[in-house]
Amino acid sequence: QSVLTQPPSVSAAPGQKVTISCSGSSSNIGNNYVSWYQQFPGTAPKLLIYDNNKRPSGIPDRFSGSKSGTSATLGITGLQTGDEADYYCGTWDSSLSAGVFGGGTKLTVL
Amino acid sequence: EVQVLESGGGLVQPGGSLRLSCVASGFTFSSDAMSWVRQAPGKGLEWVSVISRSGGSTYYVDSVKGRFTISRDNSKNTLYLQMNSLRAEDTAVYYCAKGEMGVRIIGYYYYYMDVWGKGTTVTVSS
Numbered sequence: 400q401s402v403l404t405q406p407p408s409v410s411a412a413p414g415q416k417v418t419i420s421c422s423g424s425s426s427n428i429g430n431n432y433v434s435w436y437q438q439f440p441g442t443a444p445k446l447l448i449y450d451n452n453k454r455p456s457g458i459p460d461r462f463s464g465s466k467s468g469t470s471a472t473l474g475i476t477g478l479q480t481g482d483e484a485d486y487y488c489g490t491w492d493s494s495l496s497a498g499v500f501g502g503g504t505k506l507t508v509l
Numbered sequence: 510e511v512q513v514l515e516s517g518g519g520l521v522q523p524g525g526s527l528r529l530s531c532v533a534s535g536f537t538f539s540s541d542a543m544s545w546v547r548q549a550p551g552k553g554l555e556w557v558s559v560i561s562r563s564g565g566s567t568y569y570v571d572s573v574k575g576r577f578t579i580s581r582d583n584s585k586n587t588l589y590l591q592m593n594s595l596r597a598e599d600t601a602v603y604y605c606a607k608g609e610m611g612v613r614i615i616g617y618y619y620y621y622m623d624v625w626g627k628g629t630t631v632t633v634s635s
Contacts, residue, residue, distance in 0.1 A: 401553070432613070434621035436554070443604055443628055444546075444554060449621040450613075487554050491610070491620040496568050498544065498556035498620055 402427060403488055403501035410507040415478050419504045421471045421488030427499055428490055429469040435462075436487045438503075444487065448473065480508050511535035511624050513588075515605045518629030525595050529629060531588040531605030536624075539563075539583040542610045544622055545590050547601035547631075557603070558590065559610060559620075572598075595633045602628040 404422040411417040435448040448464035463474045488501040517529040545557040558569045558579040567579050578591040606622035
């Protein structure tokens, strides 16, 4: 049971937009910054978004992040088959004094 | 090139010990917090531990407290994870990651991992 809650899967057609939600509480998302990671099977995770909505160098602007209250959202526009991967949200939990991840969301581009 | 490389994984019996290492290159190691994240077979990411730049602050997930110890040697650009009293449920790929952590606004923490290693596999089984 993950501290952060994500939908197990989402899907959309190529070229469309998809959003992935991440729900938490006041001790984590509500009062701390959120990051998002992309992971392809058999490979290491990759940072997509940090500080709720900032993209590291090299991450295309098709990827965006937002936060409202105790929830965060990852948006991906112009979907490509190469975007099929698992996506994880993460943050710091001030009550646990620990890092926490969501359970992950598998994106399928139909 | 900024990179981190893990080593030290392997097969160990329940109750045994293992020490993972992570060698960093391409960046100023002492300027970054360093973390361990694991992923059990077919499961999601699980945060394990983080150590501050100086090594003065360490944090752990509850399930490893008292069994795992994170440490770093900034003179050797190396991060460690000493794992004792290993259990079957510790079986996973262990990733080392560099990142940032701190406070931007009073009480608001930022924490993310921007460079990840390829991982090292730990299997706990008799």
